[in-house]
Amino acid sequence: MNPATIFETTESSKIARRDDESERDRLRQALAEINVTLASAPFERAFTRVQKTESRTGTITEDQLSAIVDEVVTGSETLEGVAESFR
Secondary structure: OOOOEEEEOOHHHHHHOOOHHHHHHHHHHHHHHOOOOOOHHHHHHHHHHHHHHHHHHOEEEHHHHHHHHHHHHHOHHHHHHHHHHOO
16 A cells, blocks of 8 residues: 555455444544544545545545545535536
């Protein structure tokens, strides 16, 4: 795993993905590594975005996680969803 990679899909993480609480713990740990703490609602939005990104790309880098947090905190992920619904 690249040092900048926060999440990487492996056989063990595919199995662990079934346990949402362990996935949430992984996200909390990754957020702590970049000195970020989120309240409950933004955390859940970030968790959903991380799951979608990880399932699509297989990894989440520190830069991607920071971008997800920025979008969640600023609310820009809502606009992204609206734009996608018109495509």
